[in-house]
Amino acid sequence: MNQRNNHRLVLFPLPFQGHINPMLQLGRILYARGFSITILHTDFNAPNPSSHPHFAFRSIADGLNQPQASAADIPGLMSLLNARCASPFEESLREIVMSLQGGEAAPVAGLISDAMFNFTCGVAERLKVRALVLRTGGAASLYVYSIYPIFKEKGYVPVYGSRSQEAVKEFPPLLVGDIPAEDPKKPEAIFRILDDMVKTINNSGGVILNTFEELDHQNLVSLQEVFAVPFFPIGPSHKRCGASSSSSLLAEDRSCISWLDEQPPRSVIYVSFGSIAAVSETETLEISLGLACSEQPFLWVVRPGSAHDPEWLEKSPSRFLEALKGRGKMVKWAPQTEVLAHPAVGAFWTHSGWNSTLESISEGVPMLCMPCFADQGVNARYVSDVWRVGLHLNGGLERENIARAIKRLLVEREGEEMRERTLVLKEKASACLRQGGSSYQALDALVNHILSST
Numbered sequence: 229m230n231q232r233n234n235h236r237l238v239l240f241p242l243p244f245q246g247h248i249n250p251m252l253q254l255g256r257i258l259y260a261r262g263f264s265i266t267i268l269h270t271d272f273n274a275p276n277p278s279s280h281p282h283f284a285f286r287s288i289a290d291g292l293n294q295p296q297a298s299a300a301d302i303p304g305l306m307s308l309l310n311a312r313c314a315s316p317f318e319e320s321l322r323e324i325v326m327s328l329q330g331g332e333a334a335p336v337a338g339l340i341s342d343a344m345f346n347f348t349c350g351v352a353e354r355l356k357v358r359a360l361v362l363r364t365g366g367a368a369s370l371y372v373y374s375i376y377p378i379f380k381e382k383g384y385v386p387v388y389g390s391r392s393q394e395a396v397k398e399f400p401p402l403l404v405g406d407i408p409a410e411d412p413k414k415p416e417a418i419f420r421i422l423d424d425m426v427k428t429i430n431n432s433g434g435v436i437l438n439t440f441e442e443l444d445h446q447n448l449v450s451l452q453e454v455f456a457v458p459f460f461p462i463g464p465s466h467k468r469c470g471a472s473s474s475s476s477l478l479a480e481d482r483s484c485i486s487w488l489d490e491q492p493p494r495s496v497i498y499v500s501f502g503s504i505a506a507v508s509e510t511e512t513l514e515i516s517l518g519l520a521c522s523e524q525p526f527l528w529v530v531r532p533g534s535a536h537d538p539e540w541l542e543k544s545p546s547r548f549l550e551a552l553k554g555r556g557k558m559v560k561w562a563p564q565t566e567v568l569a570h571p572a573v574g575a576f577w578t579h580s581g582w583n584s585t586l587e588s589i590s591e592g593v594p595m596l597c598m599p600c601f602a603d604q605g606v607n608a609r610y611v612s613d614v615w616r617v618g619l620h621l622n623g624g625l626e627r628e629n630i631a632r633a634i635k636r637l638l639v640e641r642e643g644e645e646m647r648e649r650t651l652v653l654k655e656k657a658s659a660c661l662r663q664g665g666s667s668y669q670a671l672d673a674l675v676n677h678i679l680s681s682t
């Protein structure tokens with residue numbers, strides 16, 4: 229399995245946790261198929277080489293200073309990364325290509341960059357390297373992005389609230405509010421980022437998606453109608469890599485696993501809003517009281533900086549503090565895929581990031597969806613209305629409402645039915661990776677596609 233095929237792939241992840249994880253998983257998958265792997269990465273949010281001893285790592289100077297590297301303005305940060313990284317990236321890739329040419333080491337067979345870097349395909353073309361992209365989101369949201377100009381034309385965007393519950397006739401069951409909104413202060417920023425991504429995909433030699441046919445068939449068909457390049461749905465990637473494949477930028481607090489060992493089966497609500505979303509003071513209070521009122525055991529990830537008020541815990545009402553002591557656990561960062569696979573976890577309250585959604589589906593865990601931005605609204609709508617494996621937190625982030633939703637998922641028949649449907653998807657997620665399965669075949673096709681150009 230680990231026989232080298234004498235070809236090197238250079239992988240270039242966008243430096244956010246939700247993009248780093250699937251890119252490094254892809255590296256592991258392709259390493260197992262014989263490729264040597266070089267990870268080219270920014271200084272900002274650099275991955276830890278010691279977690280991936282088989283890869284070569286090389287950093288490029290992004291020149292970002294601390295305030296610029298803030299996650300508070302993601303579109304701004306993305307534009308900055310695209311502007312700052314283009315020339316150091318070209319320099320590094322050129323050096324890698326030249327240094328490997330004609331020598332003993334495996335020559336570069338291709339570049340795989342995040343689809344949100346808009347300059348990589350142009351650089352690869354100049355250096356005569358085949359460029360593929362990894363799109364780390366789901367198929368539905370990518371399709372939505374590809375027809376975003378139509379949504380603009382129809383007046384669905386920009387929408388700042390008033391029409392958010394209206395149905396999108398062209399794309400049921402989406403509601404207008406599910407479409408990624410534009411920032412009223414910089415109305416064109418999101419559009420430009422999405423437009424650049426669509427152009428990058430069109431200029432690439434193929435798109436790798438972390439999803440699987442059985443989950444996303446219709447959207448994969450639609451994507452193939454919109455884009456002329458081949459798609460390779462090879463997911464769920466993390467299920468091919470095993471628990472030792474963590475690429476976490478924060479230290480994982482493993483004490484939550486022994487805490488879960490003490491809880492009854494399927495009783496715990498796991499709460500995590502990913503690596504970027506943050507909550508206000510009022511929202512933190514409602515979440516904590518909602519968890520207290522639910523009367524269920526809870527495991528809550530509160531990332532440093534994710535609650536706007538750093539002293540919120542000291543100010544928390546006694547009802548929450550008692551619930552935390554009696555049947556709760558808080559950590560700063562969890563080994564999430566292991567948590568979701570734990571038999572004590574009954575439901576996942578999530579911000580509906582794509583990785584979290586796919587990880588939950590892969591373990592048969594139904595979701596309570598609280599989308600915050602970007603593709604999360606589309607992911608959440610698919611969870612609730614298409615796959616029917618979760619609920620929206622309708623009615624707002626308010627304690628009684630939260631407690632009610634948690635009980636619906638964990639205690640009531642409705643939640644049981646959702647779990648049954650999620651378990652069917654879990655089995656499909658597992659079957660597609662086995663020999664002859666859809667993702668297995670897509671990976672074979674990807675490897676052949678890469679090797680065909682060498």
Ligand code: UDP
Nearest residue numbers: 246502503504529561562564581582583584
């Ligand atoms: N994650 C984790 N521990 C946590 C919270 C999140 O390992 O405590 C991982 C999670 O498994 C997922 C990624 O961080 O792979 C978050 O990606 P996602 O697309 O869900 O959301 P984003 O952070 O990009 O908003």
